[in-house]
Amino acid sequence: MKLAEAKQQFIQSWGILGSQWGINRSMAQVHALLLIAGTPLSTDDIMEQLSISRGNANMNLRDLMDWNLIDKVIVPGDRKEYFTAEKDIWKVATHIMYQRKKRELDPMVKVLNQLTDVEGDKRNPEIKAFTDTIESIKRFAGHAEKTMDVMIKAEENWFLNSFIKLLK
Secondary structure, eight states, rough: OOOOHHHHHHHHHHHHHHHHTTTTTHHHHHHHHHHHHHSSSEHHHHHHHHHHHHHHHHHHHHHHHTTEEEEEOOOOOOOSOOOOOOOOOHHHHHHHHHHHHHIHHHHHHHHEEEEEETOOTTTTTTHHHHHHHHHHHHHHHHHHHHHHHEEEEEEEHHHHHHHHHHHO
16 A cells, blocks of 8 residues: 555544544544654644644644643744644543543532432432432542543553453
């Protein structure tokens, strides 16, 4: 397989994977392009290589910076903005987990905390079923939150060593 074909296949596959992680496909494709780029790329480079509009490129670059997955870099002698992606896949995964937790799990936990205080007789079967279910989901969310926090704060070697021990 030639490099151009391999790059295109990776970008397409990363786009599909990203959409399954909750990142829009264009954003994931911009990220993929920057991941495999040997040098920083400008917005124009990204637009050309992915055949996307300037607005689409700018919006996705801004979002990727918000997710802490890419950085803006200065290329001496050039006035354009250039971008580079974090190449350490462990850091990429932890940044994504952090953002997913912040955007999805944290708001859900907040809602669950509000829903636990339902007025009425706790012996009422409907109220009991509701509060029991909410408490169960809240416990699960708490475990998920703790697990994600450990993963986000963990170093790569710690995780890999722990995972290997589990397999033995």
